[in-house]
Amino acid sequence: MPLSSPAEREHIHTRNVTCTGYRRKDGLWDIEGHITDTKTYGFENNDRGEIPAGVPIHEMWLRITVGDDMVINGVEAVTDHAPFNACNEIAPNYEALVGLRIGPGLKQQIRERVGGIHGCTHLTELMGPVATTAFQTIFPIRAREAEERRKQQEKDVTASNPPKKRRSPLVNSCHGWRSDGAAVKRIAPDMYTGD
CATH class of the missing domain: 3.30.390 (Enolase-like; domain 1)
Structure with missing residues (x-):
């Protein structure tokens, strides 16, 4: 607008x-x-x-x-x-x-x-x-490449050795990326601090 x-x-x-x-x-x-x-x-x-x-x-x-x-x-x-x-x-x-x-x-x-x-x-x-x-x-490029590596690792790992959870440096960098917000809940749920 x-x-x-x-x-x-x-x-x-x-x-x-x-x-x-x-x-x-x-x-x-x-x-x-x-x-x-x-x-x-x-x-x-x-x-x-x-x-x-x-x-x-x-x-x-x-x-x-x-x-x-x-x-x-x-x-x-x-x-x-x-x-x-x-x-x-x-x-x-x-x-x-x-x-x-x-x-x-x-x-x-x-x-x-x-x-x-x-x-x-x-x-x-x-x-x-x-x-x-x-x-x-x-x-965005590094995040995309990290996601591609993570997906490849998931294919390569057995169920007894699950991949590590992702971490995002964007969490709490602005209002949209606040740790209790919808974006973090969806994109980086392991860092979500809301209800």
């Missing part, structure tokens, strides 16, 4: 964020983010001169490479458009994110490594949806 009808208004600014996840042939995962900010009007910029309507004031790219363990083992950042000439100088600093694990506490660790003058506000913000995209890319 879309939002309600808005009040009369004028379109001023558009931010587009696109994130895409890829599985590499070497078993790693590439997650790429792209962010652009455009205005509906042209304006003068001290470093770039006239920036026409629709031409990005910000355009940045970010690629992280992670393993199945969700640890970042590669980062590449590029700034194509920014309001200041110095903005593209900071992109190499994002290599400092190598070694971080996508999970709880990631935002704080990112701020510690590339916050403030050590990074770019927009590239740092882009890490949020990039991290979410990594999870959305990797988890």
Whole structure:
């Protein structure tokens, strides 16, 4: 269902964020983010001169490479458009994110490594949806493959040696995955805590 009808208004600014996840042939995962900010009007910029309507004031790219363990083992950042000439100088600093694990506490660790003058506000913000995209890319594939392995193990195991119960790292990660909710009862019943 879309939002309600808005009040009369004028379109001023558009931010587009696109994130895409890829599985590499070497078993790693590439997650790429792209962010652009455009205005509906042209304006003068001290470093770039006239920036026409629709031409990005910000355009940045970010690629992280992670393993199945969700640890970042590669980062590449590029700034194509920014309001200041110095903005593209900071992109190499994002290599400092190598070694971080996508999970709880990631935002704080990112701020510690590339916050403030050590990074770019927009590239740092882009890490949020990039991290979410990594999870959305990797988890379903790993879960499907784990289920396929489990089914194969069931075929291979005798009745006296039943397979282990599945565990889901998603339990209690959000309202939909709460341990006493319908989704957990259906998908991971061994972790269900409801009535």
